[in-house]
Amino acid sequence: SHDLPLAGKRVLITAGPTQEALDPVRYITNHSTGTMGYALAEQARDLGAKVTLISGPVSINEPAGVHVIHVVSAQDMFAAVQEHYAHCDLAIMAAAVGDFRPEYVSKEKIKKHGKTTLELTLVANPDILAWAGAHKREQHPQILCGFAMETQDLIANASTKLRAKHADMIVANSLREEGAGFGTGTNIVTLLSPTASANSTLAGDGVYLTQFDRMSKPQVAQAILH
Ligand code: C5P
8 A cells, every 4th residue: 555665565684693603602793783674674564564584693672563583693594584585575684694604613612721822714604695686586576685884985895795796775884984883773874776766876887876864773774665
């Protein structure tokens, strides 16, 4: 209906960090709190969508009316996305997925003994967004949105990501700006897309940019879904 523009649509969202185990008591992770992904899930639900939220470990309560799947590692998240992706119309990858994991997970707690250094070998995790971009349905392909959080060359890097991962939109946010990124209630984003929309401007390399001032994460979620 007019009031619920996502009625009948299935939306898949990834959120939060991943944890990559080293041994039974330790892991590698990042500062993601899941706030942006959970805000997207709630806004999509409020617009009428059936929402599946694949979430890494966060301390946010499950939003009502959203199907939440809890995962720990990037490999777990990848498996859950592979299971649900074919059925969604729109996928938004907002998770801060660990790019690497320890090559071996020690069965026993790693002991320090007399060591003064400890070497870890890390191996690359699957890129879930890139997989999704390469596996869109032939009929009614999914609309795919990713994030780019950068500390330098934000738009150039986000633009490369848009093309390399076959995304339809990249939400770029700088970690260098006050009120943007991890652990804040607000974000400052630029949306990048290969197609024009209201208020977008064409950048030199054929990418359309829509810039927003600082907004609350629910407002950012609304802008992305709009
Ligand atoms: O290449 P980079 O990690 O900067 O891209 C970020 C985007 O890719 C985000 O949308 C993130 O959720 C997604 N991503 C992913 N799987 C990975 C790494 C990133 O889905 N292994």
